[in-house]
Amino acid sequence: MVMRALDRKLLRDLRRIWAQALAIALVLGCGVMVLVLATGTERSLRLARQSFYDRMQFAEVFASATRVPKGQLAEIAAIPGVAQAEARISMQVVLDLPGQTKPAQARLVSLPEAGAPVLNRPVLRTGRLPDPRAADEVALSESFAEANGLFPGSSFGAILNGQWRELRVTGLMLSPEFVYLIGPGSLMPDDSRYGVIWMGEVPAAAAAGLTGAFNDLSLTLTRGASRDRVIDALDRQLAPWGGTGAYGRDLQSSDQFLSGELDQLGAMAVILPPIFLIVSAFLVNMVMGRLIGLERPVIGLLKAMGFTGREIALHYLKLAAGIGLVGVLIGWGAGWWLGAELTALYTRFYRFPWLVYTPGTASFALSALMGLGAVVAGALRAVRGSARLAPAVAMQPPAPPRFRRGQIDALAVRLGLRQTTMMILRAITRWPGRALVTSLGVAASIAVLVACFFTYDAISSVIDAAFSRTNRQSVTLTLAETAPRSVIEDAAHLPGVLRAEGALAVPVRLSHGPRSERTLLEARSPEATLVQTLDAEGHAVPLPVDGLALPESLATKLDLRAGESVTVTLLAPPRDSYEIPVTRVIRQDLGETASIPAAALAARMRMAEQVNRIDLLLDTDRLAEFDRAVKATPAIAGTLFWPDVQRQFDATLNENLTRSVSIYAVLGVLITVGVVYNAARIRLSERSYELASLRVLGFSRAEVGAVLVGELMLLTLLAIPPGLLGGYGFAALIAEGFSTDVVRIPLVIARRTYAVAALIATVSALVAALAVRRRLDRVGLATALKQRE
């Protein structure tokens, strides 16, 4: 096909302005990239979850109880709305792994006698299922086995029913129930310390002392069934058997984390790309406006030759679309690559049998549509002007810009500003729109940088609050059964224990008006110092003598303020309801737990204070001794070593955060570079003769360069206050959008973050402006004087 001359001009125009076009394309590419990355990864994760859940019959309602006779299962299955019901044994066990002094922990789950379960079916990755009758055969969750060097044929020790038993691994499995596996009370998956063990039902029931009964239940629902109604019926059914409250998938730990991740990806797709798209639109507007201004004579000529306004407008729109196309392609490539990287990273935390990056055409189509839409919208105004120009007018040079003296002049005279400074000020006041676009562009960049470094501040604040101020214990012991307070004394006598404090954690439903939330209520002594509550500012405050301390997120969900009362229904025996006032709203970034003074709860329950958790401060020199003692104490169902939790947390975040912060910092810098470079090129193109005249008059290169660079740097400095303000708002959006039920991102921004963001943007702007200044040297003095704009 023969290319039309006008299209050939288009390609040459693009080649001529390649550096400016590339600068815009990169900014646009950032937006497209984030869109593809976020929507593509979200889709991949969602598809992997959906297919895993569907194929493996992931249950929709979960419940546990103390001991339910097997005969109850038929009645539960008959609850209207229940499609399938499956019972099993589930318990926490302490493991003694070969070569490890510290005890590991696992959730033991039974497999039906007939073989594979109907619901929450595990995928056998290697080996075979354990013999349903063999008391020493188990299958392990794959990641736990891998982290501990266990494989089919290996053996390890476990404390079952108070006895040390040797178990043999027959196979490794994955389950839709444990895609994201996190130990009770922990904050991060730790594959080496927490896993899942599957064992035949008969030996598992024997080990749990539940022969002829079950303590864990999974349900699927019939189409259209009301989940809440089924949960209510189930709760009634299980109440006599020590039921602790049924819950849906949304509260199932693994799915909760997965949903949080999906929501964060969704938030990323919504919050970030608009900034880049809007900045690109403004840049295109700026560059096309100048280009069309320079091409006035050409437009006049084309019109004189008989081209219609529409044809000419289309020509320039195609040019803008060309820039957009480059940006979209860059964004697609980068988005595809980063999406694949991110998905690969996910496979380390989320255990799916298949998780491949499948961004889907919609991600690409949508991002291209938005990217091209942004540039075309940006070009539209300038292009419309070109279509309207009358040929005779177009062929005339444009009227020279008119300057006026204003208020600013009087001020400048009083300040004794130099004329070169006046040139800078008048250029800004003469073209305020362009100055505004430049400044706002840089401000957007500063905002992105602030928001990007804010994640560091927020996470450090979370870590500091969680590990230095809230949880100051070395170890948390989970007891196999609720026990009187005297066990705290016993725990204090374990080797190396410096201090011991007890707590009782019970599942509760909090109701306030029509709102209700299922959560954990922790009863603690107000004198406890190892675990503390924090006020909204993050300062440790003692538990109030009576009443509830509620995390802010929970208070918000329940629409509760300090002073109001909430109905607390215990989901475990005695299953009573109490009206308890909320006395304090506290800060809690990780998890959502209500707290109450132990005495206040005990008084309401009309029983002596009890504990099922003990927090310990340890002498680290005697850790080995302590570990041995714990392994030998059957009353302890689980141990959580806080230094390990923090180490895991730090390591995971450091790696992931550094990676994402570096990427977003580059995106932030690209905005400044794109904006300032284009503004500088336009300025230079308008002013090259004026600036050359200064050289003729005896101004040095540096002095002349300062006029060009000074204007842009002044606009950059003006951008700092709105940029920092925007950064705060942007950080607030991120804190809101990225907070999940499990992790809340506090809106904490360090002064250093503001300073670093402003500094990076200023330096980037300077580099971009100086890069353009070098072109000034190429303007020949002698030729410049012969020409007239």
Place this chain on the structure above:
Amino acid sequence: MAQPAVFRVEGVTKTYVTGSVTVAALRGIDLALNEGELVVLLGASGSGKSTLLNILGALDSPTTGRVFFRDTELTGLDDAGLTAFRRAHVGFVFQFYNLVPSLTARENVALVTEIAQNPMRPEEALDRVGLAARLDHFPAELSGGEQQRVAIARALAKRPEVLLCDEPTGALDSATGVTVLQAIWEANRDLGTVTALITHNAAIRQMAHRVIRLADGRVTAIEENPDPRPPQGIEW
């Protein structure tokens, strides 16, 4: 003329190479400009007048040959040296005025007086060219002749030793041109500024002490004018 030479030009050539095209703009020029004199450079376009003027004003450097300003060899200076030379000694006036559009008349002059050693006040320089009443007007608010007189005021305000004018009346009608030339002539007369003025208008030669004719990159004739006349008496 027994006056000492301010400029000495020795064997200067200038060749422009653009792609595969080579243009010899100057083909060996030898001449001197003397203290206090006003010289008119005459010639058709392409004769090399502007190239010569640009080399004298340190806007361009010759391909071969040497140029001296008093005892300083301009052809031996680097970019910073040439800038310093322009800043201290040379005033320029161009056909298209080259005023800074965002600065008023007074500010355009102040632009130069702020960086000069012993300048006039901008108001004095503008008064000298008859623009005392137009101090605060922007270039776009001035007529062509007024703009050119601002340019002359700007060139003279630093009390330069040399004034170089490239077709200063090229864009003006004859009546306006005369007022501009009058300003240049008076500066030369009152301040003793060595002045070189390019024109292709032969009538203007009547105001010069000497007329140097160029053709095809060479000096073809140098005429002495014993009786220079003020521009007001010249008509074209």
